């Protein structure tokens with residue numbers, strides 16, 4: 001009997017027909033192992049630093065990361081987090097897979113609308129005015145960590161609706177980069193669920209999108225001037241200098257402080273003097289960086305020739 005555990009268990013279910021019991025056992029054997037939140041937190045606190053990522057950035061979004069890790073553990077047919085830790089120690093290539101599981105693709109059009117209002121009211125007009133005074137007339141913008149295009153397309157919408165009519169000679173060129181090729185493909189197609197557009201004014205949706213079944217697809221006219229590129233911000237930056245760089249809800253949330261400093265140094269190098277850096281509404285720049293001042297509530301900074309100052313300090317505007 002001891003060598004036939006199935007038969008031993010069968011005796012516990014005398015009234016259950018054989019087929020039902022077999023089904024039950026199959027269900028039990030494929031059931032998703034339950035991962036406790038505390039265990040996953042401990043795992044992330046262990047695994048994120050070697051990836052150059054930081055735990056505090058993941059606190060709020062850990063649910064989706066833990067779910068993905070759980071699925072990965074099942075795909076590898078491992079028994080749980082301890083086994084996955086051992087697997088990582090034995091398979092160096094698995095770290096790249098884990099890194100991909102930790103990527104957060106959340107975005108939407110007009111996210112943090114006060115920021116885009118500030119861009120439309122003051123910053124883009126200033127850049128347009130400056131560009132028209134230059135021979136090139138081109139305003140160059142880089143959206144770093146652009147997800148499925150929601151952020152760069154919002155800049156394009158703001159520019160076309162609110163700035164270009166006043167500065168028709170100026171032209172906006174946007175380079176949008178992301179490490180996730182799949183998201184970039186979606187960005188090029190530019191069709192979105194209604195929820196991605198929920199913060200956009202209704203009139204803008206009517207003007208800029210075509211309805212295709214349940215999706216809203218950006219018309220080609222509004223995609224003009226947005227160039228998507230596959231790049232890891234930690235290793236590469238698009239060539240040339242920029243008047244405006246958006247690096248929101250990526251580096252200064254998820255990256256470790258050491259990596260933030262490297263990324264920030266490279267971003268500031270790419271900013272023209274008097275150009276603007278926009279970080280996430282709830283992000284701050286790493287402390288103690290020479291010639292940089294902490295950003296204010298909107299997260300818009302100006303690069304002065306002597307360093308970077310917050311836009312609100314210089315313009316006297318604050319939201």
Ligand SMILES: C[S@@+](CC[C@H](N)C(=O)[O-])C[C@H]1O[C@@H](n2cnc3c(N)ncnc32)[C@H](O)[C@@H]1O
Pocket residue numbers: 103104105106107108111144145146147148150151177178179180183231232233234247248249250
């Ligand atoms: C939370 S989304 C933010 C999207 C947009 N910036 C916003 O604020 O709505 C983060 C994006 O950064 C991308 N990302 C993460 N690590 C990156 C890296 N090392 N280089 C470039 N993009 C990265 C992710 O693929 C994802 O699309």
